[in-house]
Amino acid sequence: MDIKKFILDMVFPIYCISCHQEGVWFCDKCFQKLIFKTEQTCPICKKIIVPNGEICFDCKYQNNIDGILVSSFYRKKKEKTMVAKLIHYYKYRFISSIGQILGKVLEKSILNSTLPLPEIIIPVPLHPRRLRWRGFNQSAILAHYLGENLTPGFSIPVYSDILARNRYTQPQMEIKDKQKRVINAQNAFSLNPKENSKIKGKTIFLVDDIATTGSTLFECARVLKEGGAKKVYGVVLARQ
Numbered sequence: 326m327d328i329k330k331f332i333l334d335m336v337f338p339i340y341c342i343s344c345h346q347e348g349v350w351f352c353d354k355c356f357q358k359l360i361f362k363t364e365q366t367c368p369i370c371k372k373i374i375v376p377n378g379e380i381c382f383d384c385k386y387q388n389n390i391d392g393i394l395v396s397s398f399y400r401k402k403k404e405k406t407m408v409a410k411l412i413h414y415y416k417y418r419f420i421s422s423i424g425q426i427l428g429k430v431l432e433k434s435i436l437n438s439t440l441p442l443p444e445i446i447i448p449v450p451l452h453p454r455r456l457r458w459r460g461f462n463q464s465a466i467l468a469h470y471l472g473e474n475l476t477p478g479f480s481i482p483v484y485s486d487i488l489a490r491n492r493y494t495q496p497q498m499e500i501k502d503k504q505k506r507v508i509n510a511q512n513a514f515s516l517n518p519k520e521n522s523k524i525k526g527k528t529i530f531l532v533d534d535i536a537t538t539g540s541t542l543f544e545c546a547r548v549l550k551e552g553g554a555k556k557v558y559g560v561v562l563a564r565q
């Protein structure tokens with residue numbers, strides 16, 4: 326046993342955040358009880374029920390993203406869901422190991438979908454300032470989990486340095502006005518010119534924890550498509 330982990334567990338015992346069973350942050354029993362989305366809607370108009378969250382026929386012509394697959398719910402009957410609580414522990418209590426559990430949530434909904442498996446996976450980048458503050462990019466941990474686990478026997482490449490944030494944008498969750506969120510995301514990302522040959526003609530999963538209006542994912546998809554990507558699907562835990 327890892328001595329450091331053993332000592333940490335003695336000093337800061339770990340309990341399942343749902344049932345308080347000792348030893349894990351979230352136990353298998355509680356994982357089985359998580360509620361997954363069984364119905365996906367078009368990520369743009371949100372009106373039409375579509376398989377896998379793929380963009381509907383009417384929205385296709387004005388948008389670059391091919392779809393957003395949403396695993397679960399942020400709220401149910403106004404109450405925060407267990408997935409929302411896990412995200413909170415992950416991001417704001419800085420418990421990066423919960424990323425493995427949330428990665429499993431994404432994995433499960435991807436495997437239940439009929440989406441094509443991606444050739445590459447790209448996490449939505451954090452601005453370096455936020456990365457320093459949190460200590461890890463929450464989307465990158467999810468992306469790496471998927472890269473290692475989606476296809477047994479080989480891993481799908483994860484590229485964290487293809488997309489870059491151009492400027493410091495306010496976290497979308499902190500902006501109440503929808504229009505301002507869209508403006509906040511515009512031109513916030515660019516392609517790393519040294520890396521963009523990697524995306525040409527590729528089917529890409531773009532991974533983030535939460536999509537608010539979706540404008541961050543739409544903007545990343547636009548940049549990736551301009552760089553020659555064939556298909557870009559967003560994959561997120563929940564939409565707010």
Ligand SMILES: [Zn+2]
Nearest residue numbers: 341344352355
């Ligand atoms: Zn539990």
Ligand SMILES: [Zn+2]
Nearest residue numbers: 367370381384
């Ligand atoms: Zn639509």
